[in-house]
Amino acid sequence: MKKFIHYYPFLLSIYPIIFLYSINKEQVYFLEIIVPIGISIFMTFLLVLLFNLLTKNKDKAGIITTFILFVFFSYGLIFNSLINKKIGQIALDNHQLLLAIWSILFIVVYFLILRTRKNLTSLSSFFTIVSLALIAITTFSILFAKFENKSRYLEQNQEKITLTAEQEDNLPDIYYIILDSYTSNNNLQKIYGYNNNEFTDNLKSKGFIVPSNSQSNYANTFLSLSSSLNMKYINGLSEDLGENSQNRSITYDMISNNKIYSLLKSINYKSILVSPSWGPANASSKADFSFRYDSGGEFRSILFKTTMLRVTGNQKNDRERTLYEFTKLSEIPSAIKDPKFVFVHIICPHAPYVFDANGEPVNKDKLLIPGGDWKQKDDYVNQLIYINKEVNKTVDDILASSKNPPIIIIQADHGTASTFSDDQWNNPSEESYGERMGIFNAYYLPNGGDNIIYDNITPVNSFRLIFNYYFKTNYEKLDDRSYFSTYGQPYKFLDVTEKVKF
Numbered sequence: 001m002k003k004f005i006h007y008y009p010f011l012l013s014i015y016p017i018i019f020l021y022s023i024n025k026e027q028v029y030f031l032e033i034i035v036p037i038g039i040s041i042f043m044t045f046l047l048v049l050l051f052n053l054l055t056k057n058k059d060k061a062g063i064i065t066t067f068i069l070f071v072f073f074s075y076g077l078i079f080n081s082l083i084n085k086k087i088g089q090i091a092l093d094n095h096q097l098l099l100a101i102w103s104i105l106f107i108v109v110y111f112l113i114l115r116t117r118k119n120l121t122s123l124s125s126f127f128t129i130v131s132l133a134l135i136a137i138t139t140f141s142i143l144f145a146k147f148e149n150k151s152r153y154l155e156q157n158q159e160k161i162t163l164t165a166e167q168e169d170n171l172p173d174i175y176y177i178i179l180d181s182y183t184s185n186n187n188l189q190k191i192y193g194y195n196n197n198e199f200t201d202n203l204k205s206k207g208f209i210v211p212s213n214s215q216s217n218y219a220n221t222f223l224s225l226s227s228s229l230n231m232k233y234i235n236g237l238s239e240d241l242g243e244n245s246q247n248r249s250i251t252y253d254m255i256s257n258n259k260i261y262s263l264l265k266s267i268n269y270k271s272i273l274v275s276p277s278w279g280p281a282n283a284s285s286k287a288d289f290s291f292r293y294d295s296g297g298e299f300r301s302i303l304f305k306t307t308m309l310r311v312t313g314n315q316k317n318d319r320e321r322t323l324y325e326f327t328k329l330s331e332i333p334s335a336i337k338d339p340k341f342v343f344v345h346i347i348c349p350h351a352p353y354v355f356d357a358n359g360e361p362v363n364k365d366k367l368l369i370p371g372g373d374w375k376q377k378d379d380y381v382n383q384l385i386y387i388n389k390e391v392n393k394t395v396d397d398i399l400a401s402s403k404n405p406p407i408i409i410i411q412a413d414h415g416t417a418s419t420f421s422d423d424q425w426n427n428p429s430e431e432s433y434g435e436r437m438g439i440f441n442a443y444y445l446p447n448g449g450d451n452i453i454y455d456n457i458t459p460v461n462s463f464r465l466i467f468n469y470y471f472k473t474n475y476e477k478l479d480d481r482s483y484f485s486t487y488g489q490p491y492k493f494l495d496v497t498e499k500v501k502f
Contacts, residue, residue, distance in 0.1 A: 405446030
């Protein structure tokens with residue numbers, strides 16, 4: 001133990017990375033953490049070496065390095081908690097101010113440790129025990145998740161579609177475009193003070209049907225997409241897993257290996273994934289083609305924003321990834337001739353807010369997840385305005401380049417949450433339910449398909465009706481219901497259907 005105690009900084013240097021992986025393990029490949037761990041260990045080695053030379057004491061070098069590691073890995077989280085907070089007229093979400101405070105603290109801590117004559121071996125031993133415990137607990141949670149029971153919802157999709165020869169010659173491409181947290185026009189007007197009719201009318205002029213009273217079936221992305229991509233409600237997960245379960249692996253598997261892919265593959269559709277920014281959608285084992293904007297991976301992007309590297313900002317990657325997604329959507333009709341199902345989950349208009357209304361960078365990288373991002377209403381609206389422009393352009397490109405008139409669904413996974421306070425997530429008002437469940441929803445359905453859409457359609461019925469009309473399947477139309485749950489208790493479903501109608 002005596003020889004080992006001076007290695008605890010290396011354990012503490014990898015703990016934040018392993019912990020972040022543990023809470024995102026269902027949507028992150030394990031190999032994505034190898035490079036960050038390697039870099040962290042190497043930088044810790046340099047710090048330990050430097051302070052060993054300066055202090056001539058291994059205990060002091062380890063403690064100083066530990067302080068630096070704490071500051072480095074907690075900086076982004078602390079910065080997020082200070083956004084939009086002030087003391088008098090002084091804004092606390094200021095990198096210069098925060099860096100100055102940490103610099104002063106470091107100088108004080110450094111000289112206190114340097115000047116002390118106390119034996120610090122006991123403190124080093126304490127840090128060693130803590131670091132070993134943290135690593136052990138986190139590793140156990142990762143391994144334990146591998147043995148959790150699976151659900152009946154992970155059924156194998158055996159159904160197939162049968163086509164006539166005439167249908168096979170005229171198969172439409174299908175585009176399923178998810179715009180994260182794009183709330184309904186009614187909510188935009190009532191809560192955000194923004195009239196979105198220009199965008200809606202533009203889509204209608206192209207032939208889209210835009211239902212005015214669409215609601216999401218679920219309040220969280222992983223629930224909403226696992227439902228819509230499998231054309232069914234998933235409320236039974238509350239019985240299979242328990243209302244307090246944090247296990248998301250089943251819903252992530254449902255997204256990655258969904259029924260839509262399986263059915264369309266049976267009639268020789270190619271499945272195409274466009275650079276999803278969100279892990280589960282990015283891990284489909286059934287996609288034939290995947291166009292991915294690779295900036296080091298989503299995991300590294302999130303890790304970047306929790307550390308002191310947050311100071312440098314990360315708008316470039318977020319902006320370029322979103323623009324890449326729209327560009328690829330425009331290119332696909334010409335690039336791939338086979339009948340295809342194209343799925344893309346675009347994080348915008350959800351935070352981080354990296355586009356102003358004209359598509360220019362914003363003054364501040366505003367990643368607040370969780371945090372006060374929904375309170376930044378102007379930033380949300382400005383980003384939405386720019387996304388509208390990109391959607392319009394992309395739709396024009398798809399329509400102009402498609403051999404047969406395509407099917408296009410532009411749909412939000414859920415709405416926004418600006419009317420929620422911290423305690424309201426557990427006891428929302430009717431206005432908050434309506435904001436979170438109200439979604440933008442638009443359909444381009446050629447050859448008479450627009451007649452199947454009705455005003456209060458929800459995502460669970462989208463593909464049921466589309467498959468029935470275009471492929472002559474016989475799926476029953478389900479009741480359109482909306483179920484609210486919090487992120488902390490995702491499977492504690494509350495039926496809010498009557499609360500969100502207007």
